[in-house]
Amino acid sequence: MSVNKKDVTIELRTVIEDDGEKELMIVKQKGKYFKRSNLEVLTYTEKTDGEEDIDNMISIYPDKINIKRTGAISMNQLFLKGRLTENLYRHPYGNIHMEIDTVSMSYESIEETGRGQAVIAYRAMLNGSKERNHYLTLTFMEEKK
Numbered sequence: 243m244s245v246n247k248k249d250v251t252i253e254l255r256t257v258i259e260d261d262g263e264k265e266l267m268i269v270k271q272k273g274k275y276f277k278r279s280n281l282e283v284l285t286y287t288e289k290t291d292g293e294e295d296i297d298n299m300i301s302i303y304p305d306k307i308n309i310k311r312t313g314a315i316s317m318n319q320l321f322l323k324g325r326l327t328e329n330l331y332r333h334p335y336g337n338i339h340m341e342i343d344t345v346s347m348s349y350e351s352i353e354e355t356g357r358g359q360a361v362i363a364y365r366a367m368l369n370g371s372k373e374r375n376h377y378l379t380l381t382f383m384e385e386k387k
Contacts, residue, residue, distance in 0.1 A: 246277040249385040252286050259375040275352060280304055284382060290314055302349060307360055321362050323347045341367040358382045
C-alpha cells in the first residue's frame with residue numbers, strides 16, 4: 243500500500259452567519275498532506291498568541307470529513323452530509339457542546355487538479371442555543387520546492 247506525501251500550504255476559511263451578520267475567520271499555515279487508499283489527511287500546527295499551539299488533523303474520506311484539534315483547544319468535529327453529529331469543544335474558558343447538521347459537502351483531491359479543496363455548509367447549535375449557518379472552505383496546494 244503506497245503512501246503519497248506532500249508539503250502543502252493550507253488555507254481554512256470559515257464564515258458564520260448570525261442574524262444577518264457575517265463573521266469571517268481565516269487560518270493560513272504550512273502543513274503536510276498524506277494519501278493512502280481512500281483516505282486523505284492534512285496536518286498542521288496553528289500558532290497562537292501566548293497560548294499553547296493547536297495541532298490540527300483533517301481526515302477526508304469519500305463520505306465524511308473529520309477535523310480533530312488538540313492543544314490549547316480540543317475538538318473532534320465530524321461532517322456527514324444529511325446527518326446530525328455532536329462534539330465537545332474544549333478551551334481554556336470552558337466547554338461548548340456542539341450539534342452539527344451538515345447541509346452540503348464537496349471535495350476535490352489535490353491528486354486530480356494540483357489544488358485540493360473541501361467546501362462544507364452546515365448549521366451549528368452551541369450549548370442548545372439558536373442555530374447559525376457556517377460555511378467552511380479548506381484549500382491546499384503543494385508547496386513549490
